[in-house]
Amino acid sequence: MRKQTVRKAVYPAAGLGTRFLPATKAMPKEMLPLVDKPLIQYAVEEAVDSGIEHIIIITGRGKSAIEDHFDVSFELESLLEEKHAGERLTVVRDISEMADVAYVRQKKALGLGHAVLRAKDLVGREPFAVVLADDVIASSVPCLKQLITVYEQQQASVIALMEVPKDRISAYGVVDAEAVNGSPGVFRIKRLVEKPKADAAPSNLAIIGRYVLAPEIFETIERTGPGANGEIQLTDALNNLLEQKPVYGLKFEGTRYDAGDKLGFLKATVEFALMREDLGNEFRSYLQSLHLA
Numbered sequence: 001m002r003k004q005t006v007r008k009a010v011y012p013a014a015g016l017g018t019r020f021l022p023a024t025k026a027m028p029k030e031m032l033p034l035v036d037k038p039l040i041q042y043a044v045e046e047a048v049d050s051g052i053e054h055i056i057i058i059t060g061r062g063k064s065a066i067e068d069h070f071d072v073s074f075e076l077e078s079l080l081e082e083k084h085a086g087e088r089l090t091v092v093r094d095i096s097e098m099a100d101v102a103y104v105r106q107k108k109a110l111g112l113g114h115a116v117l118r119a120k121d122l123v124g125r126e127p128f129a130v131v132l133a134d135d136v137i138a139s140s141v142p143c144l145k146q147l148i149t150v151y152e153q154q155q156a157s158v159i160a161l162m163e164v165p166k167d168r169i170s171a172y173g174v175v176d177a178e179a180v181n182g183s184p185g186v187f188r189i190k191r192l193v194e195k196p197k198a199d200a201a202p203s204n205l206a207i208i209g210r211y212v213l214a215p216e217i218f219e220t221i222e223r224t225g226p227g228a229n230g231e232i233q234l235t236d237a238l239n240n241l242l243e244q245k246p247v248y249g250l251k252f253e254g255t256r257y258d259a260g261d262k263l264g265f266l267k268a269t270v271e272f273a274l275m276r277e278d279l280g281n282e283f284r285s286y287l288q289s290l291h292l293a
Helices: 039-049 064-070 074-082 086-097 112-117 143-154 166-171 217-223 234-241 262-275 280-289
Strands: 008-012 054-059 100-105 128-131 135-138 157-163 173-179 186-194 205-213 247-251 255-258
Touching (some): 008 039, 008 112, 039 064, 039 143, 054 064, 064 100, 074 086, 112 217, 112 234, 143 157, 143 205, 157 173, 255 262
Parallel strands (some): 008 054, 008 128, 157 247
Antiparallel strands (some): 173 186
16 A cells, blocks of 8 residues: 655634633634744644645634734835845744645535535545644644654554543543553553543543544544534544554643633743743743742
8 A cells, every 4th residue: 555645734723712712702712822932833834744745624604813913014025125124024924934834725624524524625535634723732842744754654543642641631632542662651442432431431532623534534524413502523534444454542742721711821831931032031030030839
């Protein structure tokens, strides 16, 4: 069988972001900034650094700011040129030049599975990544690149996994899986369980918002009926895919921040600011000066 490389990444971004109201009343949650960069840009940069060539963003009503962000801004570039603001001009141009970006509308938020299915025509018959911008991951090797490496070895779908404390497991999708001998951190998945009670969870390995999927997932989603809340769940489709094809999980190396949660977003903002060469030292001194109890 000819090995296929992963060239495309899909970004579901049609949700309403109600947990961040009122900030998201008129602004997409994906455009909320961590320090000075929107969430979705971190996610796109991760894909580009992982060798992805084509970005497909699933948008909805009120999401035009995402398209504007990755588009060329002639007026802004002209203004920065006039002001001889070379460094800022480079930053702006790099955004529009970083990847080939396409957009597909999801008219109704009918679940993650439905959002992924909207990309079917643009993805075609090749493997692809799915990235949830809410999950921001800091790692020396991009999380998506780690998953792609496993996909290329196994030629089968791969899901990002993270160990989660038992008292928090009910907030996640969880896998029942067995370790693959000779492949540290890699698991062969038996089934996926969406938000189980702590005492019923098959493991403490939670599903995080990074996937590399075989193209067969599209047909599987089409055969998968609505689940919880009448939505088409990607977890249900992956369970159905398991009946025909193997699915793997990777306990990735890195730190994940849940930027879709207010507290997680605040933690990410602080830690990403501390990582910055231009801000880290001064910001650390400020935090130390607070003398928090």
